[in-house]
Amino acid sequence: MDPVITLNAVDYAIIGGYILVMILVGYSLKKYMKTGEDFFLSGRSLPGWITGLAFLSANLGALEVIGMVANSAKYGIATVHFYWVGAIPAMVFLGIFMMPFYYGSRVRTVPEYLKLRYNEATRGLNAISFAIMTVLMSGISLYAMALLFKLMLGWSLTGSILFAAAVVLLYVFWGGLSSSIYNEVIQFFLIWLGLLPIVFLGLKEVGGFAGFVAKLKEPLLHSAKYLGTSNNPLGVDWFGVVMGLGFVLSFGYWTTDFLVVQRALASKNINSARMTPIIASFPKMLVPIIVVIPGLVALLVLPEFSQSALPSTEYNSALILLMKHYLPNGLLGLAITALLASFMSGMAGNVTAFNTIWTYDIYGSYIKKGKPDAHYLKMGKYATVFGVAISVGTAYIVQSFPNLMDYMQLIFSFFNAPLFATFLLGMFWKGATGWGGFFGLLVGIFVAAGHYLLYKLGVVHYASDMAANFYQAWWAWLADFVVTIGVSLFTAKRDPKELAGLVFGLTPKPKAAARWLARPAVWGTLAIVIAIVLNIIFW
Amino acid sequence: MNDKIETKDQGTGMGQGHVLDLKLPIGWLLSAYGVLLTVYGLVTKKEMYAISLGLNLNLVWGILMLVVGGGFLLAAFLKKGKAGG
Numbered sequence: 001m002d003p004v005i006t007l008n009a010v011d012y013a014i015i016g017g018y019i020l021v022m023i024l025v026g027y028s029l030k031k032y033m034k035t036g037e038d039f040f041l042s043g044r045s046l047p048g049w050i051t052g053l054a055f056l057s058a059n060l061g062a063l064e065v066i067g068m069v070a071n072s073a074k075y076g077i078a079t080v081h082f083y084w085v086g087a088i089p090a091m092v093f094l095g096i097f098m099m100p101f102y103y104g105s106r107v108r109t110v111p112e113y114l115k116l117r118y119n120e121a122t123r124g125l126n127a128i129s130f131a132i133m134t135v136l137m138s139g140i141s142l143y144a145m146a147l148l149f150k151l152m153l154g155w156s157l158t159g160s161i162l163f164a165a166a167v168v169l170l171y172v173f174w175g176g177l178s179s180s181i182y183n184e185v186i187q188f189f190l191i192w193l194g195l196l197p198i199v200f201l202g203l204k205e206v207g208g209f210a211g212f213v214a215k216l217k218e219p220l221l222h223s224a225k226y227l228g229t230s231n232n233p234l235g236v237d238w239f240g241v242v243m244g245l246g247f248v249l250s251f252g253y254w255t256t257d258f259l260v261v262q263r264a265l266a267s268k269n270i271n272s273a274r275m276t277p278i279i280a281s282f283p284k285m286l287v288p289i290i291v292v293i294p295g296l297v298a299l300l301v302l303p304e305f306s307q308s309a310l311p312s313t314e315y316n317s318a319l320i321l322l323m324k325h326y327l328p329n330g331l332l333g334l335a336i337t338a339l340l341a342s343f344m345s346g347m348a349g350n351v352t353a354f355n356t357i358w359t360y361d362i363y364g365s366y367i368k369k370g371k372p373d374a375h376y377l378k379m380g381k382y383a384t385v386f387g388v389a390i391s392v393g394t395a396y397i398v399q400s401f402p403n404l405m406d407y408m409q410l411i412f413s414f415f416n417a418p419l420f421a422t423f424l425l426g427m428f429w430k431g432a433t434g435w436g437g438f439f440g441l442l443v444g445i446f447v448a449a450g451h452y453l454l455y456k457l458g459v460v461h462y463a464s465d466m467a468a469n470f471y472q473a474w475w476a477w478l479a480d481f482v483v484t485i486g487v488s489l490f491t492a493k494r495d496p497k498e499l500a501g502l503v504f505g506l507t508p509k510p511k512a513a514a515r516w517l518a519r520p521a522v523w524g525t526l527a528i529v530i531a532i533v534l535n536i537i538f539w
Numbered sequence: 540m541n542d543k544i545e546t547k548d549q550g551t552g553m554g555q556g557h558v559l560d561l562k563l564p565i566g567w568l569l570s571a572y573g574v575l576l577t578v579y580g581l582v583t584k585k586e587m588y589a590i591s592l593g594l595n596l597n598l599v600w601g602i603l604m605l606v607v608g609g610g611f612l613l614a615a616f617l618k619k620g621k622a623g624g
Contacts, residue, residue: 010579014572021568028559050561182561189565193604197596204592328587330579330597334572 003154005324011333018337019167021186022344026171026179036376039176040356041108041266046178048272050185052279055263057184060191061346062339063144065291069322070315072295073305075233076220077538079295080288084223085246087284088531090254091277092524098255099264099520100509101427103273105501108265110258111361117426117502119434120365125441127361129415130258131354135387137412138350139394140405145343146395152320153336161395164340168348169388173381177266177356180348184263187341188283194331194338195290198319201326202297212296220296223538235464244470248477252420259353274520281527285534294322301325347391355383410452417473418444418480425484428504430496433488440484448476562615569608576601 033039072079107113111130115123146160171179206212212221219226219233226232227241234241254260254277264276298318299305302325305318323335359380368375398404422441425432451472454460462468500506516522580598588595 010575013575017568017571017575021564025559025564178559182559182564185561186565186568189569189607193569193600193607197591197600201592201594201596326591328583328591328597330576330583331591331600334576334600 004152004320005332005336007153007333007336008329010330011336014330014333015337015340018186018190018341022167022171022179022183025182025186026174029175029178029182032178033174033176033377036359036373036380037108038178039377039380040352040359041262042176042178042181044266045268046181046266046272048267048275048279050181051263051267051272051276053188053283054181054184055260055276056280056284057188057191057342057345058260058263058349060188060287060342061141062148062342063141063346065191065195065339065342066148066316066319068287068291069295069298069319072292073298073315073318074295076216076296077223077292078220078232078234079292080223080534080538081234081241081245083284083288084531084535085241086250087254088281088527089246090250091281091284092527093251094255094261094264095274095276095278095281095520096524097504098423098427099274099277100270100507101502101504102261103265103267103270104507109357109360110256110261111357113502114422114426114437115361115365117499118422118432118437122422122434122438122441123361123365125438126419127357127365131357131362133408133412133415134259134350134354134357135390136394136408138347138354138387139391140398140408141343141346141350142391143395143398143405145340148320148339157399161392164344164347165388165392168344168351169385172348172351172355172388173384176380176384177262177352180345180352181263181266183341183345183348187338187345190334190338190341192290194335195294197331198297198322198326198335199290199293202294202301202322206297206300211300215300216296220299223535225539231463234466235462236467236470237463240467240470240474244472244474248417248420248473249470251424252416252418252473252477256419256423257416258357259349262353262356271518271520275518275523278520278523278527281524282530285527285531294319298322351384351387351391354387355380358383358387413469413472414445414448414452414476417448417476421477421480421484425481425488426503429485430499430503430506431488431493432484433491433493435491436484436486436488439487440480440482443483444476444480447479448472451475560615560618562611562618566608566611566615569604570612571608573601573603573605573608576604 032043035043037043068079068082071082102110102113105113105116107116109127111123111127114126142161142164145164146155146157149155149160150157171183175182203209203211206215224238227234227236227238229237236244260277264273267273267276295318298321302318302321304314304321323332327335359376363379363383364371364376418441421444422437425440426437451460452468455462455468455472460468462471496506576597578601580595580601583595583597585593585595588597
């Protein structure tokens with residue numbers, strides 16, 4: 001099969017320039033990596049704008065961008081729910097209410113918080129499942145990247161996998177989390193600069209928003225008007241969107257996933273840590289510009305998308321076909337670089353989260369306790385090497401068994417869904433006990449898996465797979481919530497003194513920044529207000 | 540690359556801070572892209588831009604990236620000057 005896109009020397013120069021800068025940045029960070037904290041948490045020294053943009057980019061992976069353009073072609077403007085309902089409230093909540101406990105308690109990882117707040121078993125369950133998931137996910141996206149570049153550009157699968165893995169290994173090995181974060185910030189600018197030309201040309205060709213209104217079907221043009229029942233393009237009703245996506249899935253991901261929380265922990269002080277997700281929420285609100293508009297444009301300008309019903313996998317090619325449709329060589333190289341950057345920074349993010357959890361929560365807790373810091377720093381570097389090696393291995397396995405990808409993602413969703421209940425109760429109810437937390441989490445995971453089985457066996461029905469997914473998250477969360485409370489009532493309470501700094505009510509309130517312009521609450525409120533206004537405009 | 544690094548001890552007591560001024564690599568990368576795209580836009584023929592609706596987007600976007608990249612470099616140099624003084 002011929003590749004979809006042909007690159008020339010200028011395009012390759014742009015790609016090469018990016019790789020060169022990444023390697024140089026990694027190399028120049030090498031000399032700062034003296035302690036474990038330098039390598040795993042950037043020495044807790046970064047300013048809020050850097051951690052904020054990295055916080056956003058860690059989630060703006062290439063698969064996410066391609067998938068959201070596809071969703072927009074499929075579901076229309078309702079895709080904005082993944083941003084304005086499914087991200088902003090959780091990000092603001094993390095910054096204002098949860099970060100004081102994460103950053104204030106000086107924990108180095110999310111599982112470490114669970115150990116201090118609940119018990120060793122809860123930490124173990126979370127740390128081990130997270131480490132495995134993260135490193136496998138990194139392999140999955142490595143494979144997805146190689147496959148995309150093979151179909152799009154004709155690059156060899158093995159070549160892409162090994163090359164990307166080698167570059168990521170090099171700069172993470174040298175610069176640890178700092179390398180990863182800096183790459184994410186550079187990626188942030190590349191994604192916008194690489195994709196905005198498509199947005200402009202698309203809007204120009206279809207005649208702006210008026211063109212959408214004139215030519216697209218009415219349900220594709222509204223985010224919330226048709227959510228009364230599940231009879232809308234998403235196939236989900238308002239309860240599923242608000243509670244499943246907006247509450248459980250979104251809060252579970254943004255507030256407990258170490259991959260994103262780690263960025264905030266790298267901040268230089270508690271105010272920057274709290275501002276990190278809030279700073280990220282502003283550009284996050286604008287991401288629909290580069291995903292929803294191209295998705296709608298694809299429906300109108302691509303001949304492939306003119307039929308009324310497409311097989312759902314076809315939608316994933318929307319972004320690539322638009323690049324081919326609009327971009328001349330030169331800008332094409334820039335857009336490819338943006339995708340490559342977001343793949344590589346996604347992988348680097350996974351690898352740095354993995355080496356940190358592995359070193360602190362698994363190796364340093366169960367295998368070799370109490371060694372000097374230099375020992376763990378060295379282990380972190382080894383973990384980077386074998387983390388990348390496992391990713392490459394996973395990429396090869398997935399290549400032979402593509403279905404594995406779906407199964408893995410499915411299993412991961414079982415572990416993620418209930419977690420937010422454990423954190424919510426842990427941070428805001430001092431009565432939650434160690435075993436309450438552990439069994440709540442465990443039952444939540446089983447409820448998610450059980451619900452999935454019932455859905456697949458046809459015992460429970462939903463209008464769409466997405467609805468099943470949202471409701472599954474909700475039930476898993478509820479089970480965790482109820483079981484944690486139930487078990488806590490019958491098990492030994494923790495000594496309140498041990499919980500100081502970890503739980504609301506037993507922690508001194510963080511002092512508000514002197515200048516009101518530096519206060520997280522001010523900016524968080526502003527973010528929420530803008531998100532509400534946007535929701536109303538596109539209702 | 541040594542001239543691009545700015546160290547700062549944040550005095551957090553949590554190990555030495557290591558702030559590489561990220562504005563510099565971003566600024567250099569985007570400016571280099573800007574120059575490359577602008578020049579490429581100037582030397583390429585009109586026919587190539589039929590797909591981008593007749594707009595020489597390499598030229599336009601190249602100039603834009605020069606402005607953005609230059610802005611980062613300027614901000615970095617102003618900051619450096621301030622810190623030095």
